[in-house]
Amino acid sequence: xxxxxLLATMILVAGTVSAQTYFNGDRADYDFxxxxxxxxxxxxxxxxxxxxxxxxxxxxxxxxxxxDADIPASHSLSIVPGLLFSxxxxxxxxxSGDLTQRVEAMEFPVLAKFRSGKFVNFSLGPQVSYIVSxxxxxxxxxxxxxxxxxVYSGSNLRYQGxxxxxIDVNKSLSIHARYSFDLTNTYSNxxxxxxxxxxxxxxxxxxxINI
Numbered sequence: 001x002x003x004x005x006l007l008a009t010m011i012l013v014a015g016t017v018s019a020q021t022y023f024n025g026d027r028a029d030y031d032f033x034x035x036x037x038x039x040x041x042x043x044x045x046x047x048x049x050x051x052x053x054x055x056x057x058x059x060x061x062x063x064x065x066x067x068d069a070d071i072p073a074s075h076s077l078s079i080v081p082g083l084l085f086s087x088x089x090x091x092x093x094x095x096s097g098d099l100t101q102r103v104e105a106m107e108f109p110v111l112a113k114f115r116s117g118k119f120v121n122f123s124l125g126p127q128v129s130y131i132v133s134x135x136x137x138x139x140x141x142x143x144x145x146x147x148x149x150x151v152y153s154g155s156n157l158r159y160q161g162x163x164x165x166x167i168d169v170n171k172s173l174s175i176h177a178r179y180s181f182d183l184t185n186t187y188s189n190x191x192x193x194x195x196x197x198x199x200x201x202x203x204x205x206x207x208x209i210n211i
Contacts, residue, residue: 038068040065040208041209043206049198049199056094064085077113081111083107084106084107088202096146096149096150097139102137107130109126122165123163123166124162130156130158131152131158155186158200160183173207180202181202
């Protein structure tokens with residue numbers, strides 16, 4: 001009986017050491033997915049807003065950059081919190097003329113990242129966006145007396161959803177594509193006759209560099 005208990009203890013200890021090595025030692029060196037990774041990322045944004053009555057919107061290019069951490073939770077799942085500075089917005093055609101609204105925001109995504117195979121992954125989760133500034137540019141002939149009607153004066157806090165797909169190219173480089181969207185309507189200035197309730201959305205294409 002003592003020999004059996006001793007053997008079982010040795011097997012348990014060996015299994016524990018093996019698991020620790022798998023996630024933190026030799027296996028981690030072999031497969032970097034099992035390590036916590038810090039990354040610097042850069043994205044090209046193409047953003048827009050939903051169209052409303054007398055408010056036809058178009059795409060606006062921009063960029064985002066920031067940092068994130070990839071924290072393994074299991075063999076195929078990791079949690080990826082991030083902090084990014086992002087340029088978004090839209091163009092719009094209105095009865096008064098054309099305008100461009102540029103939004104600059106700090107974004108805080110917390111994504112669940114699911115690994116499929118060795119290189120491909122899928123991600124989804126919530127994102128909080130805090131608007132730092134907005135700026136409107138008006139087309140030629142846009143009446144000065146109408147411009148205040150289109151200035152953003154809504155909440156600086158937006159709650160969004162994010163969906164994405166990525167590829168780990170190697171230990172140092174990853175590429176990804178993401179789609180983010182407002183979960184609730186954005187009420188720009190309290191006057192739906194000029195700026196109707198709408199939701200912002202954006203496509204992102206970028207890369208991350210592990211640091």
